[in-house]
Amino acid sequence: MAKSFVSKEDSITKWLENFLIEYDDKFVNLYIQDLKIEELPLYFGDCFPKLRELVVENNRLVTLPETIGNLFSLERLYLSRNYISVLPESIGDLSALQQLFCEKNKLTTIPETISGLSSLYILNCSNNNIV
Secondary structure (H helix, E strand, O other): OOOOOOOOOOOHHHHHHHHHHHHHHHOOEEEOOOOOOOOOOOOHHHOOOOOOEEEOOOOOOOOOOHHHHHOOOOOEEEOOOOOOOOOOHHHHHOOOOOEEEOOOOOOOOOOHHHHHOOOOOEEEOOOOOOO
């Protein structure tokens, strides 16, 4: 597998966009934590039809693109330690999702669509602003 590095001249987001174009549907696991990423491209969820695990912990994400719901094979989603205030409704379309970790964000609510995730057995939303 090829290794890609971020140069000082490139922004993390630009590098990620180039990475998505180059590697698109080859990944089953994707780890992009600790990179200070502020946003994922809007088409992110359309790029990884085989993705089973996505780790985007400890970044600077504020939102997730609606296309995240298109990751139909996703089983494990790690969003912890970001600045996410709202999860997209489309997260309820992740029918294979078994584990969702979104602790230490800025969440105030959880989408009702999550209640339809019949495979979900771990949901950790601790240390948020949920009332």
